[in-house]
Amino acid sequence: MQERVMIFIDGANLFHGCNNYQKGYKIDLLNLRDELTAGRKLVNVNYYAAIPREHSSQFPAQKRFLDMLGYNGFKVTAVPLKTHRVTVKCDYCGMENQTTEQVEKGVDIALATDLISFAMDDQYDTAIIVSGDYDYFRAIEEVQRRGKKVEIAYFLIQGITEEFIQVADKFISLNGIADKISKE
Numbered sequence: 279m280q281e282r283v284m285i286f287i288d289g290a291n292l293f294h295g296c297n298n299y300q301k302g303y304k305i306d307l308l309n310l311r312d313e314l315t316a317g318r319k320l321v322n323v324n325y326y327a328a329i330p331r332e333h334s335s336q337f338p339a340q341k342r343f344l345d346m347l348g349y350n351g352f353k354v355t356a357v358p359l360k361t362h363r364v365t366v367k368c369d370y371c372g373m374e375n376q377t378t379e380q381v382e383k384g385v386d387i388a389l390a391t392d393l394i395s396f397a398m399d400d401q402y403d404t405a406i407i408v409s410g411d412y413d414y415f416r417a418i419e420e421v422q423r424r425g426k427k428v429e430i431a432y433f434l435i436q437g438i439t440e441e442f443i444q445v446a447d448k449f450i451s452l453n454g455i456a457d458k459i460s461k462e
Contacts, residue, residue: 284320292409405429
């Protein structure tokens with residue numbers, strides 16, 4: 279029986295990993311999908327992202343990108359960015375100003391929940407997590423405890439810990455396949 283593979287991509291984490299790997303480096307997610315499956319049976323590719331609110335100037339471009347992924351068979355989970363009030367204190371004069379910032383909340387939980395849920399439903403044999411986020415450590419251990427393999431695919435860059443790499447059954451360095459998965 280052919281090994282069933284499911285891919286879980288943390289979009290924001292991958293975006294930051296690309297920039298830390300090489301300024302301006304972009305990944306062709308279709309090529310990444312094909313490289314990671316390497317002849318195994320692909321069950322699903324799950325892409326997780328935080329998106330700006332509809333009234334944001336960034337929304338149309340982000341929506342087009344996520345729609346393109348959906349048209350190409352990716353299951354997209356898009357969580358709206360949350361707005362938080364922040365008090366900023368001027369180091370020079372000591373005055374405080376209130377401002378707002380957009381923050382990503384809920385993407386890691388969505389990915390971890392699907393990772394565990396799909397394992398419990400026996401939808402895959404091997405999960406491939408495209409992220410360097412240590413927050414997935416416990417979810418990975420839970421999936422492995424259920425007899426599933428977990429591969430981590432990410433750049434070997436500052437910020438990814440040796441412990442996170444070692445929890446995986448296999449680590450795939452995106453540095454080694456960067457030329458095959460780059461977007462022209």
